[in-house]
Amino acid sequence: MPASAHQQRILTAGLAVALVSLALWQGGVFVLAVLVCVCALGQWEFTAMFRPEPEHKPLRLTGVALGAAMLLAARLGGPQAALWTLAVSFWALALRFLFRYGRNQQNSDFSDELILMGGALYLPLMLQFCVGLSTVEIVLVLLSTAVSDTAAYYSGTFFGKAKIWPQVSPKKSWAGSIGGFAGCVAAVTTYGLYLGEAPVVAWLALGALLNIGSQMGDFFESALKRRLAVKDSGTLLPGHGGLLDRIDSLLLALPCYALFKQAVPLFP
Numbered sequence: 178m179p180a181s182a183h184q185q186r187i188l189t190a191g192l193a194v195a196l197v198s199l200a201l202w203q204g205g206v207f208v209l210a211v212l213v214c215v216c217a218l219g220q221w222e223f224t225a226m227f228r229p230e231p232e233h234k235p236l237r238l239t240g241v242a243l244g245a246a247m248l249l250a251a252r253l254g255g256p257q258a259a260l261w262t263l264a265v266s267f268w269a270l271a272l273r274f275l276f277r278y279g280r281n282q283q284n285s286d287f288s289d290e291l292i293l294m295g296g297a298l299y300l301p302l303m304l305q306f307c308v309g310l311s312t313v314e315i316v317l318v319l320l321s322t323a324v325s326d327t328a329a330y331y332s333g334t335f336f337g338k339a340k341i342w343p344q345v346s347p348k349k350s351w352a353g354s355i356g357g358f359a360g361c362v363a364a365v366t367t368y369g370l371y372l373g374e375a376p377v378v379a380w381l382a383l384g385a386l387l388n389i390g391s392q393m394g395d396f397f398e399s400a401l402k403r404r405l406a407v408k409d410s411g412t413l414l415p416g417h418g419g420l421l422d423r424i425d426s427l428l429l430a431l432p433c434y435a436l437f438k439q440a441v442p443l444f445p
Contacts, residue, residue, distance in 0.1 A: 221240065224240045320364055325358075
């Protein structure tokens with residue numbers, strides 16, 4: 178990567194960290210506002226990858242609205258309210274298809290509705306796990322994905338030769354994967370032993386799980402982009418591509434953390 182692009186990448190990451198840190202410091206509605214903004218931009222990019230034409234902007238806005246509704250429902254009524262919102266969204270989209278099909282059988286299919294439901298499952302359903310987490314927990318999950326990505330990037334840059342899954346992501350190497358795994362486990366274990374109450378084996382296991390989730394989330398988005406012949410999900414973040422390119426790891430790490438904490442008490 179050229180020096181200017183690398184500097185741009187670091188500057189963009191620094192600004193993102195500052196914004197998220199400010200929201201976490203203020204807490205409450207500020208965290209929700211960041212979540213809604215991240216979800217909205219991610220939903221827009223996700224839908225645009227499938228439907229890039231200008232005439233599909235209303236479809237993208239519908240995805241943005243569905244995501245915002247799910248996160249607000251989770252904030253006001255918890256996970257059950259988010260699931261009810263998802264169920265209502267499905268039937269609203271199903272009825273949209275039904276009436277379109279009733280008017281024109283030849284030119285109506287369910288693909289637009291499936292794209293919107295896929296986006297709702299991929300982004301707001303995963304991001305709503307943040308609503309029930311404390312600031313310490315949110316920082317832990319963000320730290321795990323950031324260290325996974327950073328350690329993998331530099332390990333792969335300096336030592337990567339053998340590719341791990343070239344059909345899905347041609348640039349990712351075994352060295353990068355192992356480096357990201359080791360960095361994530363070390364960071365999560367150090368953080369957990371300092372602030373948590375679980376034994377060291379629990380933090381080691383959590384670090385491993387979060388890294389595997391992060392890598393699979395990254396691979397999934399890479400496969401999706403290759404299938405759609407898209408280089409980046411967008412151009413929002415200079416040096417990084419789209420927002421979805423930066424949070425793909427987080428979208429699987431969050432439910433992994435939420436599931437793990439149900440089995441093992443981690444923080445006081």
